[in-house]
Structure formats: structure tokens, C-alpha cells
Amino acid sequence: MRLWKKAAGALKDRYSILIAKLSPNGPCRNPDLETVIIKATSHDEQCMDYKNVQRVFKWLRTSPLYLKPLLYTLSMRMDKTRSWVVALKGLMLIHGVFCFDFPSVQKLGRLPFDLSYFSDGHISPHKASLFNAFVRSYFAYLNQKSAFLRFEATKEDKISVMGELQTLRKMLGLIDLLLQIKPRSPHMNVVLLLEAMDCVMDEVLEVYSKFCKRVHLVVGRIIEIGGKEESSVLLEIVKKVEMQGDKITTYFDFCRDIGVLNVSDCPEILRIHEKDILELQKIRDGGVFERKNLEGNNKGDDTGIVIYENNNAIVLRDCSATAIISEQKQSNLKTVITDQWEVFDDDLIVDAVNSASNGTSTVPFIATNNPFVDSWSIVPYIPVCSNYVLPDLIIL
Structure with a gap:
């Protein structure tokens, strides 16, 4: 066979x-x-x-x-x-x-x-x-x-x-x-x-x-x-x-x-x-998101880098410059005017938007879970452009 x-x-x-x-x-x-x-x-x-x-x-x-x-x-x-x-x-x-x-x-x-x-x-x-x-x-x-x-x-x-x-x-x-x-x-x-x-x-x-x-x-x-x-x-x-x-x-x-x-x-x-x-x-799971700086490290320095960690923003800014302080002395009380303003979230958002519109943005948009984060767009932001001495409002 x-x-x-x-x-x-x-x-x-x-x-x-x-x-x-x-x-x-x-x-x-x-x-x-x-x-x-x-x-x-x-x-x-x-x-x-x-x-x-x-x-x-x-x-x-x-x-x-x-x-x-x-x-x-x-x-x-x-x-x-x-x-x-x-x-x-x-x-x-x-x-x-x-x-x-x-x-x-x-x-x-x-x-x-x-x-x-x-x-x-x-x-x-x-x-x-x-x-x-x-x-x-x-x-x-x-x-x-x-x-x-x-x-x-x-x-x-x-x-x-x-x-x-x-x-x-x-x-x-x-x-x-x-x-x-x-x-x-x-x-x-x-x-x-x-x-x-x-x-x-x-x-x-x-x-x-x-x-x-x-x-x-x-x-x-x-x-x-x-x-x-x-x-x-x-x-x-x-x-x-x-x-x-x-x-x-x-x-x-x-x-x-x-x-x-x-x-x-x-x-x-x-x-x-x-x-x-x-x-x-x-x-x-969205646990860690980091933006590297120009030198390739993940740590913040004094260049104004924003580090995202656990969806929160840590803003590092340069505070080494000498503040220009105008003082008004009256009755041992004084009001201090400075161009070294404290930075808050609202200021950062507005600065980022204004810079982006001018094509010079260096600060990325800050992620947040705040449902009202876009409320800044309703009222225009008008920055103060000059320094001047204010009267002491405490004693008035």
C-alpha cells in the first residue's frame, strides 16, 4: 500500500x-x-x-x-x-x-x-x-x-x-x-x-x-x-x-x-x-509629570521653572535681586511699596497669558482642578506700571 x-x-x-x-x-x-x-x-x-x-x-x-x-x-x-x-x-x-x-x-x-x-x-x-x-x-x-x-x-x-x-x-x-x-x-x-x-x-x-x-x-x-x-x-x-x-x-x-x-x-x-x-x-495613574529644564535635570533652580508633581505646581522664582523700597515714616508706622511682588496663582495665570499673547511666554500654564480657574478671563487685568508713595491708611 x-x-x-x-x-x-x-x-x-x-x-x-x-x-x-x-x-x-x-x-x-x-x-x-x-x-x-x-x-x-x-x-x-x-x-x-x-x-x-x-x-x-x-x-x-x-x-x-x-x-x-x-x-x-x-x-x-x-x-x-x-x-x-x-x-x-x-x-x-x-x-x-x-x-x-x-x-x-x-x-x-x-x-x-x-x-x-x-x-x-x-x-x-x-x-x-x-x-x-x-x-x-x-x-x-x-x-x-x-x-x-x-x-x-x-x-x-x-x-x-x-x-x-x-x-x-x-x-x-x-x-x-x-x-x-x-x-x-x-x-x-x-x-x-x-x-x-x-x-x-x-x-x-x-x-x-x-x-x-x-x-x-x-x-x-x-x-x-x-x-x-x-x-x-x-x-x-x-x-x-x-x-x-x-x-x-x-x-x-x-x-x-x-x-x-x-x-x-x-x-x-x-x-x-x-x-x-x-x-x-x-x-x-497621573502620579508624576515633570518638565525638564534646559540642562536636562528635574530639579528646580532660579530660572523660574515650574515643576509639576502630583498635579500640583511648585513655582520657583529668583528672589536674589535687591528690592527697591520706598518708605514713608509717620508716627513710627510705615507703608512699604516694592516691585518685588509676592506671586500668587492668579498672577501667574495672567502673566502666562499676557506673555503668550506677546510670544514671549516662559511660564507654562498651571494645571489645576479648580472649576473657576477660567474666571480671570471675565475681568481684564490692568497691571500697575509705576511706583508711588501712598499715605498711611492705618492712621486715617
Whole structure:
């Protein structure tokens, strides 16, 4: 039975190659390339035909224009096959295509074929269900990866923190899909499937490494510039990362037990320092908001800097100048007139507004929970522009 199945698969491959050679050249057809693709995705379940796989990649390295006929031929073959062997080889081939840094590859979007409901028609239903699940999970990841590459290549907002957080969320989903690709029975210990797991292990290491680097960069950036919404989203991501770390460790242990050759040491699981988590929680809860001065420190000096702490304003002003005091002596009582006025909240608000209107504002607007903070705008503020001696009003 097994020999008959092998012979039947070989006949199908020969027939497909004959049809390819007789097909005419065109924008989507290249008989020579089609022949190599059919050989690379043959029905032989012993192992992947890496010689012909490299020939396919050689065509692609020659010119990105060969991507279109490659995808056309591969799509036609994937849509027609009911062999898990051909389907898995086709997925491994398209996985290798993603390694090419071509704009046409990055902007591909969803895969041009669908194996979401793939079902093998040549083996027993019980055994087929195990291989069907593997093919479907592998396709689900590659399809999502292709969409992610397009998202990265075409997104307009590539520098904002919220845009980077959106990318991290998508990468978390990719890692979850990767961890679903695994044999679900010890009876699936075949060479071809283990070769596919080698590709998957490489992908886990690469994607997780990039993800960890981007998380550390985003943590540092949010702590530096603040942002309640951004810190809240990042804390949710960090929580999911901690849960995912245990799954990755278990996944690597499982692959090592089933004999996957390409299993290296488990990658270092991402851990966010407790200090950074506390800082993010403070920012999310509105606990600390600071404006740095020109020298880059957070402490006030004598330049009139306003430091925001717990939503309260601490105003530091220069009192080193000698006050000009006019004195009027009468009956041992005196009234002191000075241009060194005490600064109150209302004065600061008006000064800030007046300075802003002149384009010379150096004092930021003070945040307050007072519902009447805007009442200053009702009555115009007329400052006193000259110093003069007033009579002593106490003795009148």
C-alpha cells in the first residue's frame, strides 16, 4: 500500500511537470520555473528537496519579476493538492521567500492561496486530522506574517509611540500563532515534519528577539516622555508578555523532547524591571509629570521653572535681586511699596497669558482642578506700571 502510494505520487508529479513544459510563456507563466517548483514540492514525504528549493530561490535572486510566476504556480498547486506532504512543502517554500528583502514580498499582504480548511485525502481520517492541524496552523502563521510585513511596509505613522505599541500587539499575536505549530502526536515523528519544525524554531528565535528589543525601546521612551494612554497599553502588553514567557519555555522543552534538531537553548525570556513597571503605573495613574529644564535635570533652580508633581505646581522664582523700597515714616508706622511682588496663582495665570499673547511666554500654564480657574478671563487685568508713595491708611 505504501509503495503504491509513493508510485502514485510520483506519477502525479511527472504529469504536472509535463503540463508545465507544454504551457506557454506569459506574465504569470514560466515553464522552467514551474518545473523546478513542482520538483521542490513533490509528493515524496521522505524529506524536502533542498536542491530544487535553492534553484527556485536562484530564480528569485536573479530578478524580483520572477515572484509573480512563482506565486502563481505555487498557488495553483496548493489549491489543487489534497496531500499534506505537498501542502507542507509549499508552506516551507513560501516561508523561505519571506527572507528576500524585496518590496514586492513585503507588500504581498495575505498569501495568494488558502489552506485554512486543508484536509488530506490519502490517509486515514484519524491520522489525517493530526497532519491537517499542523498544516493549518503553519498556514495561519505565514498568512498573518505576510499581512504583518505589509502593515510594517505601508504604515504611515512609523515614529509615534502609539504606532509602535500597535506593532508590538501584532507581534504578540504572531508569537502566539508560532507556538501553535507543533506535532500533536508521537506518531507524527517523520523527517519532513521535523524539518518544518526546524524552520519554525528559527522563526521563533528571530521574531521573539526583535520583539524584546522593541519592547525595551518603547518602555524607555514612554518613561521619558510620559503619556497615560500609552503607558496603559504598554502595561497590558507587559502583562501578556509575562504569561507568554512560560509558554515559550514549555514549547522549547517540547521540541527538544520530540527530537527537533535545530533546538538551541531557550531564548532569554523578556522581563521588565520592577522599577520601570512602577514608573509606568505612576504615569498611567497621573502620579508624576515633570518638565525638564534646559540642562536636562528635574530639579528646580532660579530660572523660574515650574515643576509639576502630583498635579500640583511648585513655582520657583529668583528672589536674589535687591528690592527697591520706598518708605514713608509717620508716627513710627510705615507703608512699604516694592516691585518685588509676592506671586500668587492668579498672577501667574495672567502673566502666562499676557506673555503668550506677546510670544514671549516662559511660564507654562498651571494645571489645576479648580472649576473657576477660567474666571480671570471675565475681568481684564490692568497691571500697575509705576511706583508711588501712598499715605498711611492705618492712621486715617
